Amino acid sequence: MTASTPEKLHHLIAGQWVAGRGDAVRSVNPALPGIVVAEGAAATLADVDAAVGAAAEAARSWAGTPMHQRGAILLEAATVIERHAEDWGLELAIEEGKTRAEGVGEVRRAAQILRYFGNEGDRVAGQIYSSPRAGEQILVTRKPLGVVAVITPFNFPIAIPAWKIAPALVYGNTVVWKPASTVPLLAIRLAEALSTAGLPAGVLNLLIGDSALGDGLVNHEGVDAVTFTGSTGVGRRIAAAAAARGVPMQAEMGGKNAAVVLDDADLDLALEQVMLGAFRSTGQKCTATSRLVVTEGIADRFLTALAARADALAVGDPTDDATQMGPVITGGARTSIQTGIDTAVTHGATVLAGGTPYRDGPLAEGYFLAPTIVEIAGPADIWTEELFGPVIAVRRATSAEEAFALANDSEFGLSAAVFTQDLTRALQAVDHIDVGVLHINSESAGADPHVPFGGAKKSGLGPKEQGQAAREFFTHTTTVYLRGGQPQS
Numbered sequence: 001m002t003a004s005t006p007e008k009l010h011h012l013i014a015g016q017w018v019a020g021r022g023d024a025v026r027s028v029n030p031a032l033p034g035i036v037v038a039e040g041a042a043a044t045l046a047d048v049d050a051a052v053g054a055a056a057e058a059a060r061s062w063a064g065t066p067m068h069q070r071g072a073i074l075l076e077a078a079t080v081i082e083r084h085a086e087d088w089g090l091e092l093a094i095e096e097g098k099t100r101a102e103g104v105g106e107v108r109r110a111a112q113i114l115r116y117f118g119n120e121g122d123r124v125a126g127q128i129y130s131s132p133r134a135g136e137q138i139l140v141t142r143k144p145l146g147v148v149a150v151i152t153p154f155n156f157p158i159a160i161p162a163w164k165i166a167p168a169l170v171y172g173n174t175v176v177w178k179p180a181s182t183v184p185l186l187a188i189r190l191a192e193a194l195s196t197a198g199l200p201a202g203v204l205n206l207l208i209g210d211s212a213l214g215d216g217l218v219n220h221e222g223v224d225a226v227t228f229t230g231s232t233g234v235g236r237r238i239a240a241a242a243a244a245r246g247v248p249m250q251a252e253m254g255g256k257n258a259a260v261v262l263d264d265a266d267l268d269l270a271l272e273q274v275m276l277g278a279f280r281s282t283g284q285k286c287t288a289t290s291r292l293v294v295t296e297g298i299a300d301r302f303l304t305a306l307a308a309r310a311d312a313l314a315v316g317d318p319t320d321d322a323t324q325m326g327p328v329i330t331g332g333a334r335t336s337i338q339t340g341i342d343t344a345v346t347h348g349a350t351v352l353a354g355g356t357p358y359r360d361g362p363l364a365e366g367y368f369l370a371p372t373i374v375e376i377a378g379p380a381d382i383w384t385e386e387l388f389g390p391v392i393a394v395r396r397a398t399s400a401e402e403a404f405a406l407a408n409d410s411e412f413g414l415s416a417a418v419f420t421q422d423l424t425r426a427l428q429a430v431d432h433i434d435v436g437v438l439h440i441n442s443e444s445a446g447a448d449p450h451v452p453f454g455g456a457k458k459s460g461l462g463p464k465e466q467g468q469a470a471r472e473f474f475t476h477t478t479t480v481y482l483r484g485g486q487p488q489s
C-alpha cells in the first residue's frame with residue numbers, strides 16, 4: 001500500500017463530531033509503522049462528563065422508544081456497514097494488522113451482529129408465572145440499566161464493539177464508548193454507521209483516548225453499568241472500580257485455550273483447524289489456540305506436519321492477498337511475546353517452528369513475529385500465561401484422560417477444541433473440560449451472535465455476552481404482581 005493522508009480523529013458527543021483537546025493520539029499501520037493511519041487529540045475528562053451527561057439526557061426518551069424502532073436503526077446500520085465491508089475491511093487490516101480477508105469478514109460479522117439484535121423486538125420479552133392467588137398473574141418485565149460504559153479491545157475493532165453496543169442499545173440503554181486507542185478509525189466507522197442509520201443524539205457517544213480516559217469513564221458517577229473486553233489485569237481493576245460504586249459489570253478477559261488432538265482424530269482436519277485457531281489474527285484473540293495437547297500415538301507425526309505448516313505460513317503485509325498472517329498490534333506487544341518465547345527456551349523448551357525474531361527486511365521493520373511452536377515437558381510460564389500472539393505451547397499426554405486434565409490445567413477457561421472421531425470421547429470432553437466455549441473438531445476461536453459467549457473460571461466476570469445471554473447483563477427485571485381492582489375472595 002502507499003502512504004496516504006492520515007484520517008482526522010473526532011469524538012462523538014451529544015450527536016456532534018468534535019475534535020479533542022487532550023494529548024495527541026494516533027494509530028499506525030503495524031505492518032509499516034512509519035505510516036500514520038489516523039491522528040488527532042484525545043478526549044479529556046471534561047469530555048467524559050459531557051458524554052455521560054448527553055447519554056443520561058437521552059436515556060429516558062430512548063428507553064421509551066419501542067424496541068422495534070430501536071431495532072430498526074440497528075438493521076439500517078447493518079445495511080450501511082455491509083455496503084462498506086470492502087473499504088472498511090481494508091482500513092481494519094491497515095490499522096489492526098489482521099489480513100484483509102479477515103478484516104472484511106469482521107466488518108460483515110459486525111453487520112450480522114447488528115441484524116441479530118435488530119430483530120430482538122420480534123422475540124419473547126419477559127416471562128409470566130402463575131400466581132398462587134386467584135385473579136393474579138406474575139409478570140417479569142425487563143428494563144434498561146441506563147448509561148452503559150463500553151470499553152473495547154484492539155483485536156476486533158468493529159465486531160466486539162458491535163456485540164456490546166447492539167444489545168446495549170436495543171434493550172434501551174444509552175452508551176459512552178471508549179475503544180482501544182490503537183484502532184480509533186474503525187470505531188469512528190461504526191459510530192458513523194449508527195448515526196447515518198438515524199440513532200438520536202446522545203444515545204451513542206464515542207470518546208477516543210488512553211486507559212486513563214477509560215478509568216475516568218468507569219468511575220464516573222453517571223455510569224450505571226460497565227461492559228469490558230480486554231486484558232485480565234485491566235478487567236480486574238475495572239471490576240473492582242465497578243464493585244466499589246455498586247454498578248453491574250461484565251468483563252471478558254484472558255484465555256489460554258487448548259486444542260486436544262487424540263490418537264483417533266482426523267489429523268488433516270486437526271492440522272487445518274489448529275493452524276487457524278493459533279495463527280489467524282496473528283493469535284490475537286482471547287479464543288486463540290495457545291496450548292496444544294497431543295496424545296503419544298500421533299504426537300510425532302502431528303507435530304512434524306504442524307511445524308512444517310507453520311514454517312510455510314506466508315507472513316507479511318495484511319493488505320497483500322497472498323499473506324496468511326500479519327503483524328501484532330504494537331512494538332511493545334512484539335517485544336513481550338518474543339520475551340515470553342525466549343524465556344521458555346532458556347528454561348528448556350524445544351522450538352518446533354519459528355521462535356526467532358526477524359532481523360532484517362520489511363518483516364523486521366513491522367511488528368512481525370514468526371509463527372512459533374514450542375514443546376515443553378512440564379510446568380512453564382508459556383503454558384500458563386497469555387501471550388496474545390502467534391505462539392503454541394505443546395505438551396504430550398499418554399491418554400485422553402491425561403489430555404483433558406492438561407486442557408484444564410489453566411486458571412482460564414474460555415474455550416477449547418477437541419479433535420476426535422470417537423463420540424464417547426467427545427462426550428467425555430464435554431463433561432470434563434471446564435470452559436465457556438467448547439469446539440469438537442473445529443478451531444477454538446469463533447462465536448455466533450445468537451448463542452452465549454464467555455468463559456469459565458478466571459476468563460470472565462458477570463453474565464455472558466451475545467444471544468439471549470446479553471439480555472441478562474443489559475437489562476434488569478421488575479417482577480410485577482398483577483391483579484385487577486376487584487376484591488379477590
Ligand code: UN1
Nearest residue numbers: 252285286287445446447
Ligand atoms: C472469536 O473467537 O471470533 O477478544 C471472538 C476476543 C474475544 C472474541 C473472540 N472476546 O478475542
